[in-house]
Amino acid sequence: MLQIAKALADPIRLRLLAVLMQEPLHVSELCDLLDLKQSRVSRHLGILAKAGLLITRRSGAYVYYRFNNLHKPLEKLLAATGALNAEFGCLGWPVECESDHKELLGYLLQRNRQNLEFFANPSRIEQSAQEAWVDSGWYGSRLADETPAGDALLFADLGCGDGRLSERILLERPGLQMLCVDQSNHMLEQARLRLQGLDAHFRLGELQHLPLRDNEADGAILSMSLHHVPQPDLVIAELKRVLRPGGLLLIAELMEHSAELMRERYADFWLGFNAEQLQGWLQEFGFRVASREQGRGHGQLDCVVIKAVLEKERFNDATIGPGKGSRLAAAGRGV
Numbered sequence: 001m002l003q004i005a006k007a008l009a010d011p012i013r014l015r016l017l018a019v020l021m022q023e024p025l026h027v028s029e030l031c032d033l034l035d036l037k038q039s040r041v042s043r044h045l046g047i048l049a050k051a052g053l054l055i056t057r058r059s060g061a062y063v064y065y066r067f068n069n070l071h072k073p074l075e076k077l078l079a080a081t082g083a084l085n086a087e088f089g090c091l092g093w094p095v096e097c098e099s100d101h102k103e104l105l106g107y108l109l110q111r112n113r114q115n116l117e118f119f120a121n122p123s124r125i126e127q128s129a130q131e132a133w134v135d136s137g138w139y140g141s142r143l144a145d146e147t148p149a150g151d152a153l154l155f156a157d158l159g160c161g162d163g164r165l166s167e168r169i170l171l172e173r174p175g176l177q178m179l180c181v182d183q184s185n186h187m188l189e190q191a192r193l194r195l196q197g198l199d200a201h202f203r204l205g206e207l208q209h210l211p212l213r214d215n216e217a218d219g220a221i222l223s224m225s226l227h228h229v230p231q232p233d234l235v236i237a238e239l240k241r242v243l244r245p246g247g248l249l250l251i252a253e254l255m256e257h258s259a260e261l262m263r264e265r266y267a268d269f270w271l272g273f274n275a276e277q278l279q280g281w282l283q284e285f286g287f288r289v290a291s292r293e294q295g296r297g298h299g300q301l302d303c304v305v306i307k308a309v310l311e312k313e314r315f316n317d318a319t320i321g322p323g324k325g326s327r328l329a330a331a332g333r334g335v
Helices: 002-008 011-020 027-034 038-050 072-080 096-119 127-133 136-146 164-172 185-194 232-242 261-266 275-284
Strands: 054-059 062-067 154-158 177-182 200-204 217-223 243-254 287-295 303-310
Touching: 002 011, 002 038, 011 027, 011 038, 011 062, 011 096, 027 038, 027 062, 027 096, 038 054, 136 164, 136 217, 136 243, 136 287, 136 303, 154 164, 164 177, 164 185, 164 217, 177 185, 185 200, 217 232, 232 243, 232 275, 232 287, 243 275, 275 287, 275 303
Parallel strands: 154 177, 154 217, 177 200, 217 243
Antiparallel strands: 054 062, 243 303, 287 303
């Protein structure tokens, strides 16, 4: 506790902590947001990390810093003093925290706008060029094979893009309903055109704030979506909310790699994931990993396909209500 107290006894470190509670950032971003020199920022980050207040994750050329939310008592204390709602001018917070918060919001809005513009520009999304790096046939066939057939089962294709995967699954799984979710209006329109005549529905929304009701879906598919999201563990938390108990989650993702060009060409935030890290997030939010397969097919980058089940015992049956249990067993597909 003494080390934590010392780490918090500096206004610059409090400013860093306040922004990193809201978003993972690397050193250059922090320097720009707080208008501080890199050497100064790096030194204070080192002190916070040594005290256990920050965790780091390397992705290619960048090291991202993030608040260590395992410090639950400290998180509650900081939230109470305003770190999570921009009321920074009280209880010892540096006066700069309020302007830092506004700078961060502006930066995140700009980044999100650039991401949307990327996916609205068809010339930048060439399927053939992507196939040289990532073999969608390899992971797509495995996702389709693991998707159950059954009348009235509702699956969500999260980050559906132009709907290629949903089309394949709906053609192979008669009776299945697909809810296609994407943050890009342009991509949703492409999916609508592709999926005409199939049992598909469409919603605009972000993965970290899914446009689904609690316990609405029987299953979900995350196909090469998580590496576009700054905080992928928050997506897993959202999936726990929207899936029914016993619901199925299928994930296809890139394994960790060092191809920096994927950021610029395809708007990737993370350069893949460690499979154990993905599995750890799933277990943290109540999922049981049923299977995991790694491979690359004809692509240059390795992929991982994970099948996971939301464990029923994590739920209080009294809060679920009638008819909310998983219907996967009734569809004849045990998990």
